[in-house]
Amino acid sequence: MTEPDQSADPDSPEGRGGAASVMPAAPPGSGRGSLDRRRILGAAIEYIDENGLNALTMRRLGAHLGVEAMALYRYLPGREQLLDGVVESVIDELYGDPDVHLAAAHGWQDYLQRLAHGVRRIALAHPEVFPLVATRPPAAPWVRPPLRSLRWVESFLDALIDSGFTEESAVAAYRAYSSFLLGHLLLEVSQKGVKISPRDEPEGVPEAIEGTDLGNYPTVVRLEGLLSLDESAAEFEEALENLLERLEVVLREGRSPRRGDARA
Amino acid sequence: MTEPDQSADPDSPEGRGGAASVMPAAPPGSGRGSLDRRRILGAAIEYIDENGLNALTMRRLGAHLGVEAMALYRYLPGREQLLDGVVESVIDELYGDPDVHLAAAHGWQDYLQRLAHGVRRIALAHPEVFPLVATRPPAAPWVRPPLRSLRWVESFLDALIDSGFTEESAVAAYRAYSSFLLGHLLLEVSQKGVKISPRDEPEGVPEAIEGTDLGNYPTVVRLEGLLSLDESAAEFEEALENLLERLEVVLREGRSPRRGDARA
């Protein structure tokens, strides 16, 4: 049941030991131990994973924890901070992933590969949370989604600089890498979300999209099969490798990745 | 006043005739003409641009239009559909942009360049709306943000196929292009948003981010200047050109962009 989609995506939640899932935390109703910030955030993530983001309210989260809504306010100043905490907690799962390293022990490319797949694993494990990771306003302009954590920014920059990147190119790589991860993963989870969970609009019409007749879009109709293929894993891998190759060129040429001339 | 940031970003709202702005629509209070779906959506976009996304409520939008909230329900089934309409309207601005063409009259690269800059112009003109464009669940899995419109998907695929791309590589290009646009532009507007509008958290602390002492992050501290530079326009241009080059290789090799061997 829920067979491995196709050729076993190594980052999909089923295709793995579950290293990227939330803490055990005990089943929902049985959470009897007294409240605590970690427990609340864990329950919030669990609740969003199960019921979707806009189903999360203070009252319902309280109920899920066997407690009144106002009890949460002893540990969190308000709903916004709850969401911030959720984002932070989800990203912190990276820290416990044994396949992702804080230092580039086996070269910067290995480091970037592991980090990228770690983030992808998180995104796929919490597809309902990831849009939050992507869109919550960052603490500083240069703390970019989806990494959003000073620790990982520091780790990223150190890894590249230690590997020979200049400071400028390390920063440029950080930007390109963030953008790549954000775009790919946000698209992947939103695609996943629409495929499996018509949560917001319970009436899902597979044919005749949104009432528009597709007669005016013959190419779309003709390519619908191709368009519907899910090649997320391969696309991700390929784009990641392309990015790494670009960075390798930058590194070898030993300068900021602003193109020198290149004539074309 | 509000001088062109640096070297005049051609997509920034100030650096242009305003071709990507919403319809004139008359000043807020004076909107006396009877209601109508277009007018409502235009006012909603205007309201979000001015007051932020979560300040938009049916009641306030009604007031902004000089009408009670319930009047809006005669033209829209509910709030969700209002947001869908906002997204659709914003993307439809592309259709009125004279610099963006529906057909690849001057080659597919010109087409993709114009389209990309058109979308970027929209994102920068409506930074508060763009996260909505990025995260609203698409109507079908292959209607991807940020294009989100059958018409543009059709136009995109036709342009590439007419230029010699195979169907497979046109679809792959569509995916890569969406992902590139989404990642770059979402990052750019969220960065912009945090820089100019501390709307949600009115207390902006420029130093000492979120209470963390930066002592544990020496590299971040050392590179803060570099990290804070806003090179969005150049990054965008460079990443776009890189993508076009990749696609050109795909086109010349006349096959799906799945890498044949390439050994490394």
Next chain:
DNA sequence: CCCGGCGATTTACGCTGTAAACAGAGGCAG
């Protein structure tokens, strides 16, 4: 024994989205 404080609850308020009933302004038949 009291008692102070801590963790959770109760109550309350203003705001939200929206269902349902209502009101008024044309247009048209008689």
Next chain:
DNA sequence: CTGCCTCTGTTTACAGCGTAAATCGCCGGG
């Protein structure tokens, strides 16, 4: 002109939201 129908916006109402403030039960130290 009168009566009615439709079309558009208002009024009223309700459940649910986030959260401020007051309250309550408990529990360890004088």
